[in-house]
Amino acid sequence: MPSILFVCLGNICRSPLAEGALRAEAQRLRLDLVVDSAGTGNWHAGEAPDERAQRTAARHGVDISGLRARQVTRADFRRFTHIVALDHENLANLRKLAPSDATAALSLLLDHVPGREGQAVTDPWFGDEAGFEITWAEVTAAARTLAPLLAEAVRRDR
Numbered sequence: 001m002p003s004i005l006f007v008c009l010g011n012i013c014r015s016p017l018a019e020g021a022l023r024a025e026a027q028r029l030r031l032d033l034v035v036d037s038a039g040t041g042n043w044h045a046g047e048a049p050d051e052r053a054q055r056t057a058a059r060h061g062v063d064i065s066g067l068r069a070r071q072v073t074r075a076d077f078r079r080f081t082h083i084v085a086l087d088h089e090n091l092a093n094l095r096k097l098a099p100s101d102a103t104a105a106l107s108l109l110l111d112h113v114p115g116r117e118g119q120a121v122t123d124p125w126f127g128d129e130a131g132f133e134i135t136w137a138e139v140t141a142a143a144r145t146l147a148p149l150l151a152e153a154v155r156r157d158r
């Protein structure tokens, strides 16, 4: 079964929004997917998503209040089929962390959005809530292209 891990720095702003957006899209399409998120940093481990991220997802009908931050582990590179970084710095850190027997495909989130290839999802942490709406739009666009792609992988596995 395809399994996807979204990774940002703190796992309290961008990657929980990406997780929530793909979970919602998978539910809409009745797709059985494993979706998770993690941070390359550990400062916020155990915390719920940032309040602004929670409110933003809630405005779009998605509840991410139950998510808890955790740091990415080397085992994640074998456990997940896909690991998707929210920006270049986190992608570079994932490449450094990857064990030699990693099986997960690594990519940048906006590489999955036509016209946005190579771009980073800006960290909304230091801005106001409007920034979180931009993040939500970006992770939703990625979820819409990732879900059918992963569905195709499900069909191939059968």
Ligand code: 4NP
Residues within 6 Å of the ligand: 008, 009, 010, 011, 012, 013, 014, 015, 039, 043, 123, 124, 125
């Ligand atoms: P995230 O945002 O990586 O999207 O979860 C951040 C959250 C916290 C910090 C940085 C980024 N921080 O420095 O504490």
